[in-house]
Structures are given as C-alpha cells and as structure tokens.
Amino acid sequence: MAKVEMYTTQWCGYCARARALLQRKGVEFAEYDVEEEAGKREEARARSGGRTSVPQIFIDGKHIGGSDEMSALEAAGKLDAMLA
Numbered sequence: 001m002a003k004v005e006m007y008t009t010q011w012c013g014y015c016a017r018a019r020a021l022l023q024r025k026g027v028e029f030a031e032y033d034v035e036e037e038a039g040k041r042e043e044a045r046a047r048s049g050g051r052t053s054v055p056q057i058f059i060d061g062k063h064i065g066g067s068d069e070m071s072a073l074e075a076a077g078k079l080d081a082m083l084a
C-alpha cells in the first residue's frame, strides 16, 4: 500500500473532497493540519514547489497536487495504480 500524505486544514472544502475520495477507496493516509501543527505550512510549501493552497497531496513522496489534480488522476483511471 502506498504512503499517502496530505496537508490540510479542517475548514477547507477541497480538503474534505480529497479526504472523502481516499476514504471511499479505503486508503489510509497521514494528515498534517497546517494550522495546528507547527512548521507544516512551511513544509508543505517547500515540498510542493511553493504552492500555498491546501490540500497538498503526496503519494510515496511524489507531489500529486491538490484535490482537483487527484480527482483528475482518478477520472483518468490512473490513481488506483499509484495507490497500490
């Protein structure tokens, strides 16, 4: 099973959407709240090449992007292979 990491906030709708997609698939993921956990906002920005929005999603250390990008991978039928 791939290692999935997601930088989020509690109130963000895109985060809720990304969370729901992974949960629907039964995928476990580590979630870092950039508002609650010290240093995580800066870490997310550094790992994502400067992006400031949440969520920022990583699969096996590879930057996937945000919720829209993960949904696009799902729509293209590519996400399951990355999560396997």
Ligand SMILES: N[C@@H](CCC(=O)N[C@@H](CS)C(=O)NCC(=O)O)C(=O)O
Pocket: 011, 012, 013, 014, 015, 052, 053, 054, 055, 065, 066, 067, 068, 069
């Ligand atoms: N297209 C992005 C949109 C994400 C987005 O707009 N997130 C908002 C919070 S719900 C945000 O972080 N805005 C602040 C910013 O862009 O710096 C995605 O699908 O993840």
